[in-house]
Amino acid sequence: MKIHNFSAGPCILPQVVFDKMAEACINFNNSGTSILEISHRRKDAVEVIDTARALVKELMNVPESHDVIFMQGGASLQFPIIASNLLKEGGKAAYMQTGKWAENAIKEAKRFGEIDVIASSKDKNYTYIPKDYTIPTDADYFHCTSNNTIFGTQMKQFPNSPVPMVCDMSSDILSRKVDVSKFGVIYAGAQKNMGPAGSTMAIVQRDLLGKTGRNIPDYLNYATHIKNESSFNTWPVIAIYGVMLNLQWLKEQGGVDAIAKINTEKANTMYTEIDRNGLFTGTANVEDRSQMNATFVLNNEELKAEFEALLKQAGVDSLTGHRDVGGYRASMYNALPLESVQVLVEVMKQLEQKFG
């Protein structure tokens, strides 16, 4: 049975990525060696990470002022890295609080200095994106989270920040066009639209670095990774190979603009059904709804077993909502085909026909 994988991350990737990674586990580039046993400094390995970085630059139209680097540790490690690299000793930073991951980013940054939470949607369990806020001009940077997987909200536009803007794009990077030049730093755990779990990407404006007066450990210093072209130490070879393959696939699809159109179509299909079908209610504020993660609940909890049996029968997998929100979450990352959304919508219609 075909499985429709709505996992919130790690998540579905294109079949060609799975196939080529499987092949490379046995025989990488017809070299007679597995990708799992080669030095990260071997020529054909270096080509992998160089190609991945070049593809990020191309697909996201990264300006010359910015470098693309691959690290490890996920957004959770980026939180203290951001503060170490950009928050001056005795300085302050402005944060927008739009969900659990923004909370974590704030918690970690507070270890390094004064954090001004200039906007928060915590009052309504993060069901919306704050709009009225002013970024203080004396902040060292402004930090926001572009998409909130748990709550199903997404920033539709970014402010014109008077200070360097830093954005955690872990869950919607490469899903839509973004003007990278507006940002000081963009970072993302790879395990949604970038590739498999195991690497973290950052796009860093070079001239922002080296100004905090802090004594930063080498691994936590963006400058280290820029200088060493992401090969400061052993990088996760197979994970980055997956990133490269996934970016090649995205390029073949027509790039970010082309995938954004499909993402919009998938999201429209999904939200149209949530709004039309009387058995369901969307949980996020309509204008802030995420194109990546649609969150919704069953109005009548008694239909839960029936709905989930139908989902299982249709091959719809990993639709359970995060425990902080409950209900359901349809994650529709780049590699999820429109067909999978249509199958889910069909199941919702079936439930309505039986119980609506």
Added chain:
Amino acid sequence: MKIHNFSAGPCILPQVVFDKMAEACINFNNSGTSILEISHRRKDAVEVIDTARALVKELMNVPESHDVIFMQGGASLQFPIIASNLLKEGGKAAYMQTGKWAENAIKEAKRFGEIDVIASSKDKNYTYIPKDYTIPTDADYFHCTSNNTIFGTQMKQFPNSPVPMVCDMSSDILSRKVDVSKFGVIYAGAQKNMGPAGSTMAIVQRDLLGKTGRNIPDYLNYATHIKNESSFNTWPVIAIYGVMLNLQWLKEQGGVDAIAKINTEKANTMYTEIDRNGLFTGTANVEDRSQMNATFVLNNEELKAEFEALLKQAGVDSLTGHRDVGGYRASMYNALPLESVQVLVEVMKQLEQKFG
């Protein structure tokens, strides 16, 4: 042609690891989903990391006082983590300096406090392991590097340290029996004897934590990973799956004692030829020679092209020494069969027959 992979790391792993990882890229545990697209919190994923941790405990006979955790970032990230977690504000730590990686560990620790380099073999380009040193009783911990890949030296025994002993075992973990109870922390980048590149393992004595008075970012705090059983954030699923498979393989070989015997046989075969063959000279002090990495040079540089042509013809790969030492380095990690060492020895004999 069969390739004999002497890479210093990432390095050869058992063929069964390659085969099973390839299979899991397509269909993990017959679930119909790729291991690359599943949540790290899915039941069968959690079983992977739990099994990997349990196997480390079993194979290394880890006492109840210690926890096994998986992180990311390699030894380079462990360097500041060690100091953050164990070096008190205003305290000092003792380090032994036996190579480039020890140098890096010292450099990073110095950011956090007073570092006393109590022994160093830098005077002779790290060709030996210091023996006469005293670990100060007022140090917060003593740090050493068990095996030095670049220079081909290895600590044959560990001191009875009066303070917690911390050891970077990146390049010889699981290659021989070690009494874990003697150590406060053991850590290792996975990419030699643990598994593919992309994860880092630490074995941490719980009761040493929480005493430095430092405000440690969550990701850099061992306590975070212990509390969350290595699932604080998204872990590198396929890399840990590779670790699990590799540890299963090791257990099937008879465990650490059994592999240690084979490692000794491989090393003896290698060093016997280096010492016997008049064309070559070993670069490390004889009594400190590493069982993992044998370093040697050609006495007559004019035979270089001929030797390397013969190596290539025999399928011997990645034998080039590190640029800091030159010459050759035969890395003989757990998964390298004795046969590969015999092939290399045969090539050395052939060269002798032609030019000896």
